[in-house]
Amino acid sequence: MADDNDKITYEDIKKYEFIFSKAPTMVLKVMIKTTADVVAKFKTKILLVASGLNDNQKSLIKKVFNMNVDEIQQLMDEAYKKSNIKQYKILADKNSKKFIEKNLDELKKLISNKL
Template sequence: MSEEKLTYEDVEKYEKFFTLAPPFLLERFAKKNTNLVLKFKSKVQSFVDGLDENDKEKLNILLDTDTDELQVLMNEAYEHSGKKQYKILANPEYKEFIEINLNELGNLINS
């Protein structure tokens, strides 16, 4: 695993991606542990295909980062931006939702 850590600036760069779904929908998906990567596979694949090498490295760091650590980062993003989607993603109750989607993202990248 890389020693590099993700920062709020890394998250901020992709804010549009994190905030595509309105908060009420994101929370509904999170409560149901919906696999959003699979649900929006073509859009996610298009996004991944458009990444440069630096961004792909950041994505690999994201995939290798512990979920608890990612949720701390989501909380930091919420504190900076006030975006409710980050608050939802920071909620420990939705850890499984994050893990499901990260695993699917990893599968998509490696296929």
């Protein structure tokens, strides 16, 4: 496990809440249930955004890549409790684990060399 300086906190992700709340909750639930490959669906957009990341954003992504899914889900639970954004609650649910693992792995494959 990484030390506290290598951890993402709610404060780190708070400014990106608009991304988490973009997907309607029903759509997110279906994506999770089907273990949809969201990275493949948005590959072009992801690559475009990744090419314009600043050093701080790259550092945050690297920290997420170094977290295990249980830690990410704990962070989602904390974020839900602080923000009441339902998408966080859905992602914190144990049934979302495979969805998160799959998409995190695909994202790592796609952009790790750009960080």
